[in-house]
Amino acid sequence: MVGSAALGGCISVKAPDKPIVIELNINIRQEVIYRLAADANNTIDENEDIF
Template sequence: MASLIAVAGLVAACNPTVKVEAPDKPIVINLNVKIEQEVRIKVDKDVESLVNNNPNLF
């Protein structure tokens, strides 16, 4: 009986504890991002000649 009480006492003493705490220092995320964009415009020959003949059109 005494050994049963001792085992029960040991099992009760082994309750795991989980603590959630905020960090002391701020979280730093470094993002090295390179963004490139390429725009291609296809123009019909009629429109191209119109633009070349009238440079002040746009």
């Protein structure tokens, strides 16, 4: 009991000075490029005579 009370005073939780930034641009960009590529393939398949 005494040991746990002594350890309780050693723990310090402090908020960071700078905000936490999470970059999600890579996943979103890959999904958009993938969708555009699939759409382009469909357009080419549907209009083979103009290519």
